[in-house]
Amino acid sequence: MSKERQNNCDLTLEESFRAKPRSTIEIEKRIARYLYPYKWMAVGTVACALLSLGFSFAYPRLTHLLIDEVIGKQRKELLLASLILLVLAFLFRDLFNHLRIKINNTLEQNVIFDIRRQLFARLQRLPVSYFDQRASGDLMTRVMEDVTSVERLLIDGVEQGAVVLVSIVGVVFILFWMNPTLAVIALIPIPMLIAGAILYTLSAHKRYRAHREASSALNALLMDDLQGIRQIKAFAREDYEDRRFAEKASDLRRAALRIMYAWAIYSPAMSFFGALGIALVLYFGGKQVLANQMTIGELMGFLLYLNLFYEPIGRLHGLNQMLQAARAAGERIFDIMDSKIEAENPMRTTQFSAPVKGEVVYEKISFVYQNGKVALEDINIHAKPGEVVALVGPTGSGKTTLVNLLPAFYEPTAGKISIDGVDIATLRLDELRSKISFVSQEPFLFNGTIRENILYGKPDATEEELINASVAANCHYFIENLPRGYDTFVGERGIRLSVGEKQRVSIARALLKNAPILILDEATASVDTATEKLIQEALQRLMKNRTCFVIAHRLSTVRHADQIIVLRNGRIVERGSHTDLIRNGGLYSVLLKIQNATTIEESFEQLRFAGLLENGG
Numbered sequence: 331m332s333k334e335r336q337n338n339c340d341l342t343l344e345e346s347f348r349a350k351p352r353s354t355i356e357i358e359k360r361i362a363r364y365l366y367p368y369k370w371m372a373v374g375t376v377a378c379a380l381l382s383l384g385f386s387f388a389y390p391r392l393t394h395l396l397i398d399e400v401i402g403k404q405r406k407e408l409l410l411a412s413l414i415l416l417v418l419a420f421l422f423r424d425l426f427n428h429l430r431i432k433i434n435n436t437l438e439q440n441v442i443f444d445i446r447r448q449l450f451a452r453l454q455r456l457p458v459s460y461f462d463q464r465a466s467g468d469l470m471t472r473v474m475e476d477v478t479s480v481e482r483l484l485i486d487g488v489e490q491g492a493v494v495l496v497s498i499v500g501v502v503f504i505l506f507w508m509n510p511t512l513a514v515i516a517l518i519p520i521p522m523l524i525a526g527a528i529l530y531t532l533s534a535h536k537r538y539r540a541h542r543e544a545s546s547a548l549n550a551l552l553m554d555d556l557q558g559i560r561q562i563k564a565f566a567r568e569d570y571e572d573r574r575f576a577e578k579a580s581d582l583r584r585a586a587l588r589i590m591y592a593w594a595i596y597s598p599a600m601s602f603f604g605a606l607g608i609a610l611v612l613y614f615g616g617k618q619v620l621a622n623q624m625t626i627g628e629l630m631g632f633l634l635y636l637n638l639f640y641e642p643i644g645r646l647h648g649l650n651q652m653l654q655a656a657r658a659a660g661e662r663i664f665d666i667m668d669s670k671i672e673a674e675n676p677m678r679t680t681q682f683s684a685p686v687k688g689e690v691v692y693e694k695i696s697f698v699y700q701n702g703k704v705a706l707e708d709i710n711i712h713a714k715p716g717e718v719v720a721l722v723g724p725t726g727s728g729k730t731t732l733v734n735l736l737p738a739f740y741e742p743t744a745g746k747i748s749i750d751g752v753d754i755a756t757l758r759l760d761e762l763r764s765k766i767s768f769v770s771q772e773p774f775l776f777n778g779t780i781r782e783n784i785l786y787g788k789p790d791a792t793e794e795e796l797i798n799a800s801v802a803a804n805c806h807y808f809i810e811n812l813p814r815g816y817d818t819f820v821g822e823r824g825i826r827l828s829v830g831e832k833q834r835v836s837i838a839r840a841l842l843k844n845a846p847i848l849i850l851d852e853a854t855a856s857v858d859t860a861t862e863k864l865i866q867e868a869l870q871r872l873m874k875n876r877t878c879f880v881i882a883h884r885l886s887t888v889r890h891a892d893q894i895i896v897l898r899n900g901r902i903v904e905r906g907s908h909t910d911l912i913r914n915g916g917l918y919s920v921l922l923k924i925q926n927a928t929t930i931e932e933s934f935e936q937l938r939f940a941g942l943l944e945n946g947g
Contacts, residue, residue: 331807361480361660363440371437379493385423387500390634390706392416397627446477449663455671456737459700467550472662475545479659497642504635509624515610516636519603523643527605531616534654537592542658548578604640612635672738674757680756686765687715687750687844688877691735695745695904697731697900701756703733706900709745713893715846718878720888722918723897730879731898735848736879737766749847769843771852771881773836780809781816781826787843795842801837802871804864805831818921830864830865837868848873851881885922894918 357560365372392415398407400643450473461469544613555562562571576709615632618624621724624632698704706728713719721729735742737753747754754762767787775783784799785791796816808831824832840848850869866887882888889908896904896911896918903927904916913916 333428334719336449337807353433359546360664361656361830362580362819364444367444368437368440371433371440375430375434375437375811376492377500378433381498382423382430383493383500383683385426385498386638387417387635388503389416389423390631390638392419393430393631393634395444395627397625397630399627401624417608431441437666445480445663446473449477449666451753452666452669452671453516456666456669457672460669465550467553468546469666470553471542471546471549472666475660476542476659476661477777479542480656480936490645494649498600501635501639501642505632505639508628508632508635509618510614512611512615512632514617515614516607516639517534518610519607520932522826523600526600530592531654534589537585537589538658538691539661541582541589541655542662544578544582544585546662548575548582551575551578566723569792604643607640611917620855677756678758680752681758681761682750682752682765684750686846689713689750689849690877690879692735693748695716695732695735695747696734696743697728697740698743704900706735706742709902711895712894713877715877716875717892718873718880718888718890720882720894722879722882722885722888722894722896723903724919726844726920727897728896728900729880731900733851733881735877735891736847736849737763746894763847764848765844767840767872767876769833769836769840769848769850769869773829773832775820775827775835777820777822779814779817779819779837780812783820784816787839789842791842799841802841803834805834805838805868808834816830834866834868836863837872846876848876848878849881851885852887858910864916885918896921 342699380486392412394569395414396412399405399757400412445602445796453469453473468514478571502513502517505516537554551574553797555575563567611633615624615629619626619629690711692709695706695709696704697706709728709732711719721732723729731740734740734748735756738759741755749757749762749765776786784796787799788795800809800816809816820826820832820835824835827835880888880891882891888894892904894908894911895915900916904911904914904918906914
């Protein structure tokens with residue numbers, strides 16, 4: 331469990347580091363597209379921010395006049411009016427700031443919704459193979475945390491960036507208008523601020539990327555452990571999982587500290603250079619006041635405007651930090667957005683022109699996994715409408731891969747599969763999959779009610795259709811005895827129901843779908859004898875008048891199949907009826923003897939005879 335699960339959790343991390351980095355400009359352009367539907371909200375939030383800024387500019391000027399013209403010249407009659415103007419400036423500053431926050435928050439949530447929904451929609455349409463090599467926790471991190479990080483750049487970055495630029499340009503103009511000499515002195519630290527920003531930016535991306543990946547790895551492990559909590563307790567591995575979680579959490583801590591330590595150097599250094607500018611202005615401005623070249627009010631006003639100059643520069647550094655975090659998150663989001671979805675195959679445009687009878691033909695099918703492992707080779711199967719085709723063979727012989735090709739979860743490397751003479755490679759995926767039902771060995775139920783889970787097979791089914799399907803699946807009676815009946819919540823993955831109950835609900839779902847082709851993956855393998863009988867009865871009703879592919883582990887369940895196909899190492903080594911295969915004395919006969927063996931020695935002897943176990947194994 332440990333090593334394999336560890337590899338799965340770390341896989342996305344390695345893949346992401348191998349992914350081609352995207353430039354900041356490319357990511358910003360793609361993110362900016364999400365603003366277009368809300369462009370007037372974006373304009374409104376920036377406009378309110380600028381108006382608020384404009385009233386902030388009034389404060390230093392009014393303070394200058396208050397000190398020099400009112401207090402300095404003892405003009406008592408102007409004191410109240412000046413204070414009222416000052417209060418009004420603060421009032422309108424904060425009023426427009428209130429409107430900015432309100433519009434900005436609405437815009438923010440709309441954009442988060444759009445990005446998150448589009449990302450989820452993309453995930454839903456990616457091929458099954460995409461999820462084979464990615465941890466669920468990592469994908470959850472991208473949908474939840476990375477989207478929020480990108481949104482912050484999109485909303486806060488646009489607004490604050492516009493305000494900061496206007497602030498800097500406006501304040502510089504005012505400073506040069508007030509006192510050109512002091513304005514030049516105030517700009518002395520600017521080259522150092524620019525150099526610091528460049529140095530920080532050049533090294534920040536790797537730190538933020540590592541932080542996002544460490545967060546994903548931790549979430550992947552957490553989800554894995556929560557889903558496997560019963561196995562952890564059954565094997566008393568709590569301490570082991572504690573150590574594994576601590577390792578991942580420590581990786582995240584170190585990644586976060588690397589960002590914080592860099593910021594702990596960068597931010598105070600930039601603040602110091604800004605303070606240096608203020609100190610220089612105080613020195614040279616103080617000399618000018620002492621030389622009667624400017625008044626105290628003018629110096630105070632200049633210093634207040636200077637604060638409005640350095641404060642936005644400080645915000646620029648924060649925006650730079652936000653930009654680097656968003657770039658790392660944006661790369662991970664667009665890794666998903668740029669992945670090829672199933673429906674992008676231009677050949678998949680056709681639909682069935684007549685009701686599907688269920689004739690399925692595999693012609694010279696081969697399949698090789700991305701790692702080069704050959705799963706199937708030269709497979710030929712002809713299933714007539716209504717036939718039951720049983721697939722048997724040792725573990726790893728290719729049974730599951732073979733049936734997964736039928737609904738196009740994977741594309742065959744060579745050969746063709748057709749349904750009623752139509753090549754499934756040309757069929758629209760929704761059209762193809764609407765004709766196929768599944769009942770797996772480990773039934774999956776969504777975290778909702780029993781009603782919702784059964785209706786998944788046909789959302790618009792009537793109550794009568796729902797009940798009929800449940801009765802046929804032998805689950806209506808146990809559902810009726812539940813406190814809330816069909817509205818009973820089943821819990822995550824159906825945990826509140828027994829295995830047999832979940833299986834019968836999944837059969838009801840398949841019955842309701844009423845597809846002409848059925849795939850069964852040994853639906854009675856994990857239940858007791860009494861429950862097995864109920865499930866077998868339900869399956870007999872489900873299989874009636876349908877073309878069925880049955881993956882069989884208990885060979886006794888496929889005695890009456892129309893065809894039994896025996897697979898070994900991805901090849902068909904036998905085919906025929908139960909009687910024919912027993913008479914031939916091949917692999918099927920050996921597997922049956924193994925299942926009927928009364929001692930372990932007999933089982934091993936048959937395994938060696940079939941070549942499934944090395945001598946002495």
